Amino acid sequence: MSDNGQLGEKFTVLPELKPRVLSQLLDDAAANFPERIALDFFSREWTxxxxxxxxxxxxxxxAKLGLAKGDRFALCLPNTTYYVILYFAVLRLGGIVVNLNPLYxxxxxxxxxxxxxxxxxxxxxxxxxxDKVIEIGQKCGVAHVVLCPLADAMPPLTGLGYRLTQIGKRSRPRDHALFIGWRELMAQGTEYARADLDPDDIAVLQYTGGTTGVPKGAMLTHANLAANARQMLIHAEGGREGVQERTTAVLPMFHVFAxxxxxxxxxxxAGEIVLLPRFEMKRFIASVKRKPPTQFFGVPTLYIALNSLPLGELPDFTEVRAFVSGGAxxxxxVRQAFERRTKTRVVEGYGLTEAxxxxTCNPLLHGEIKDNSCGPPFPGTVIEIRDHEHPEKLMPQGERGEVCARGPQVMKGYWKRPDATEKTFYDGALLTGDIGYLDEDGYLFLVxxxxxxxxxxxYxxxxxxIEDAAYEFPAVHEAIAIGVPDRYRGEAPWLFVAPKAGMTIDVEELQAFLAKRLNKIEEPDRIEVRDHLPKTQVGKLSKKDLIAQEHDLIREGAK
Structure with a gap:
């Protein structure tokens, strides 16, 4: 059911989406544009x-360390040149990349x-x-830990400054027997046997919580990931002849969106990637000024942060053809405010790790951007709306149901979890766990x-x-609505908000404001104002963490 070959009968394979292996992307770029800048890390460049x-x-x-086809290699790295180099090196050997957030x-x-x-x-x-990885790796049978010295990837003077400020905080190869130093790894020459790869081979294990349970590894094949990259190119109307695009890499590449x-x-x-290890506003602005991006990918919290800057502090984004928002x-x-302030186009897309x-994505350059829609299907993708309790039933246009997807980017299944894989597909279509509907133009609206x-x-x-209504209140910066146990109604809606800088939120005013925009059942039983709301390690608002906090407090109060 999760086999992509079976899905092939259900969607149209565009000629541009012919299955490819990911290592071919770098091979082609290096062969056709060897002198173009590929990476920039703190102003140090690699062609x-x-x-x-x-x-x-x-x-x-x-290869000398014994990495072979099918072996898993974990990248526990921020956005650095090491991530990019090791990503493609592992793939050339037929290895499987496992993405880990260093802050896990x-x-x-x-x-x-x-x-x-x-x-x-x-x-x-x-x-x-x-130290954390060494301790855990020994329990899990890890054979080698490749140590990547951040200062060595920087320009000499920047690297020297980093070393001086990080004395006592840096690891060295001699610190543990499992460590392999970068210089030692790179001193083995270039003789090795490339793996014989098939596009249907697994390239990346991308872990996700999915709709329930502990994190599961989505098996993303070379064909899946290469197809989604090429779908992006088609969506961008084929790119610009003779122009090298530039991306400010502020989203972490261990996250599937980035x-x-x-x-x-x-x-x-063959674009240029300006790497930022983490988001810091001053460093981000300096990077954008030094090397203005032509394309930009961010999550809503990033646009919210940029909206909070005084107009005079906003960098010049005139070279950006379109901003893309995803992840949440x-x-x-937020979108309208950002467009007003920057005079640019912001398009919202939608996806999930398993795809x-x-x-889906709103038109990148031309065509209508519909308010509150995440756009029409990506090239070569079919979106279906099915009754989430009876998935055999396709919902009519305009009616709500579970969003389902078919396309060359849909995963092979979950790693070692055939049971979970079975539950995540219906007749070859990926069940997303999201409720939405398609309008008369095929645009997807998530509910x-x-x-x-x-x-x-x-009900x-x-x-x-509730959250969308709260964001219309002038002083609201962030909003999360959750359900909490209620003896009378089963669950009751609660709303948590954080104010914009320099502003305060009057709960009674907000309650009256929402009463005009929500029905009686939707109106929050409780509104709580906080200085800030919990976020995930990639900067998205974390409803899961907030729910866990509140349920713990409720249980403690019941004792």
Whole structure:
């Protein structure tokens, strides 16, 4: 059911989406544009020819360590040149990349390393990260930990400054027997045997919580990820002849949205990637001024942060053809404010880890952007709306149901979880766990996630309706609506908000404001104002963490 070959009868395979292996993306870029700048890290540049050479040396070094086809290699790295080099080196050997967030807790790392069976891990030379990985890696049977010295990837003077400020905080190869130093890895020459790859081979294990349960590894094939990158190119109307696009890589590439849009897509079009290890507003603005991007990918919290800047502090974005938002719903007020302030076009897309991740997006350059819509299907993608309780029933146009997707970007299945894979597909279509509808033009409108529905007195209450209404209140910066247990109604909606800088939120005023925009069942039983709301490690508002906090407080209060 999860086999892409079976899905092929259900959607049209465009000629441009012919299955490819990911290593071909870099091969083609290096062959056709060897002198173009591929990477920029703190102003140090690598051309495509230099990047390809670095990948050859890294692949030879990993082969000497015993990495073979099918072996899992974990990248526990921020956005650095090391991530890009090792990503393509592992793929050339037929290895499977396992993406790990360096800020994961010990329990999270242990689960992912154990579940994936990763043989090797790459980490930055930051003791707080490498020590954690060493401790957990020994429990999970990791054979080697590749230590990546951040200062060595910087320009000489910048690197010297970093070393001086990080004395005592950096790991060294001699610190542990499992460590393999970068220089040692790269000193093995370039002799190795490339793996005989098939586009249907697994390229990346991208872990996701999905709709329920512990994180599961989505098996994304070479064909899945390469297809989504090429779908992006088709969506961008084929790119511009003779123009090199530039992306500011502020989203972490261990997240699937950035993996596709920032890395794979940029390499596919031989674009330049300006790498930022993490989001810091001053450094971000300086980077944009130094090398203005021509394409930009962000999450809603990033646009919210930029909207909070005084107009005089906003960088010049005139070279950006379009801003793309993904990862979470983009509030209409946030989009409109950003467009007013920057005089640019912001388009919202939608996807999920299991689809590499993009399945719909508003027109990037030309065509209508519909308010509160995440756009029509991506090229070569079919969107179906099915009754979420009776998936055999297709819903008529305009009626709500579970969003389902078919396309070349849809995963092979979950790693070692045939049971979960079976539950995630219906007749070859990926069940997203989201409720939405298609309008008369084929644009997708999301209503909410099935798991987030608030069942209030037998009625479905959609948290996003409450959140969207809250964002219209002038002082609201962030908003999360959740359902909490209620003895009378089963669940009751609660709203949590954070104010914009320098502003305050009067709860009674907000309650009266919402009463004019929501029905009685949707009106929050409680509104709580906080300085800030919980976020995930990639900057998205975290409803899950807020729910866990509130349920813990409720249980404690009941004792």
């Amino acid at each position: 495509y020819a230099q990047l390809a050479d670095e990948v050859e040396h890294a692949a030879a070094g990993l 807790s010990c329990d999270e790392l242990e689960h992912l390393l154990h579940d994936s069976g990763a043989h090797m891990v790459a980490v930055p030379d930051v003791k707080s990260i490498s 993996l596709t849009t920032v890395l794979n897509y940029s390499i596919d079009i 719903p983009l509030p209409l007020e 590499s991740p993009i399945i 909410d996630r099935i798991k987030d529905l608030i069942l209030c007195s037998g 479905n209450v959609y948290p996003r309706n």
